[in-house]
Amino acid sequence: MSVPALEVRGVDKRFGAVEVLRDVSLEVAPGEVLGVVGDNGAGKSTLMKVISGVHRADSGSIRLGGEEMSFRSPRDARNAGIETIYQDLALADHLDVGANIFLGREPMRRFMGLVPMLDERKIHGEIAALLARIESHIPDPMTRVLDLSGGQRQAVAIARALYWRAKVVIMDEPTAALAVMETENVLKMARQLAGEGIGVLFIGHNLVEILKVCDRVMVMYRGRKVFDARSAETSQTELIRYMTGYADAETNEAEREHP
Numbered sequence: 054m055s056v057p058a059l060e061v062r063g064v065d066k067r068f069g070a071v072e073v074l075r076d077v078s079l080e081v082a083p084g085e086v087l088g089v090v091g092d093n094g095a096g097k098s099t100l101m102k103v104i105s106g107v108h109r110a111d112s113g114s115i116r117l118g119g120e121e122m123s124f125r126s127p128r129d130a131r132n133a134g135i136e137t138i139y140q141d142l143a144l145a146d147h148l149d150v151g152a153n154i155f156l157g158r159e160p161m162r163r164f165m166g167l168v169p170m171l172d173e174r175k176i177h178g179e180i181a182a183l184l185a186r187i188e189s190h191i192p193d194p195m196t197r198v199l200d201l202s203g204g205q206r207q208a209v210a211i212a213r214a215l216y217w218r219a220k221v222v223i224m225d226e227p228t229a230a231l232a233v234m235e236t237e238n239v240l241k242m243a244r245q246l247a248g249e250g251i252g253v254l255f256i257g258h259n260l261v262e263i264l265k266v267c268d269r270v271m272v273m274y275r276g277r278k279v280f281d282a283r284s285a286e287t288s289q290t291e292l293i294r295y296m297t298g299y300a301d302a303e304t305n306e307a308e309r310e311h312p
């Protein structure tokens with residue numbers, strides 16, 4: 054078996070007296086899209102924030118490509134290869150597409166061997182190649198991100214993940230604020246990232262969408278992972294039973310009856 058792109062083992066997280074994550078484990082293979090679902094407050098965002106270096110777990114471990122990680126900041130996580138794409142993206146609105154992809158590390162060239170200058174030809178070429186790779190329709194890569202649509206903004210974040218060779222991309226409710234066509238594009242991009250060998254975590258509420266785009270789905274309920282199955286082997290009804298705690302209650306009842 055290949056080494057998982059991401060492996061989370063036994064993560065616990067408390068905020069004061071509140072236990073928000075309890076012994077959560079998951080694995081995402083390279084090229085796999087794992088859906089994460091659960092009711093409001095189930096702990097999905099907190100889990101993603103632990104993985105992306107925003108919060109530190111109280112216990113448990115995170116391995117990226119088989120290597121144990123200890124992130125002190127989101128920057129640490131990004132440098133290690135974990136890119137997060139939020140619904141409200143952390144893009145620099147007033148900067149153009151290129152600046153948002155290169156994050157201040159644009160290709161440079163030396164003028165007459167002395168003064169370093171932006172290598173605009175290389176920048177244009179790289180952006181065009183990236184956008185073509187994800188089949189994104191951004192007419193002019195020099196557009197300010199502020200002037201892009203929601204779906205185009207997602208495309209910029211995805212291009213950035215590709216450029217920086219992310220190992221894992223977290224898409225946290227990426228389609229929540231998008232129109233139908235844009236939603237389709239973002240779903241397609243999730244599959245394209247997986248096609249590049251990236252492990253994708255896809256958090257969402259729309260089960261039709263989740264079952265369509267994800268290879269596997271896990272359900273969070275009150276801070277625990279209560280279910281994990283291949284999309285082809287589960288259904289909306291089954292996921293809802295776990296999301297609402299019914300399946301859990303049934304198991305407990307069966308255990309009481311047949312201890």
Ligand SMILES: Nc1ncnc2c1ncn2[C@@H]1O[C@H](COP(=O)(O)OP(=O)(O)OP(=O)(O)O)[C@@H](O)[C@H]1O
Binds near residue numbers: 068097098
């Ligand atoms: N910084 C924090 N301090 C205290 N409690 C928090 C903090 N962040 C989250 N929580 C609590 O942790 C629980 C899980 O929240 P989380 O946002 O992870 O859930 P979620 O599954 O992502 O929900 P949603 O679908 O609504 O985004 C909630 O009860 C929330 O109030």
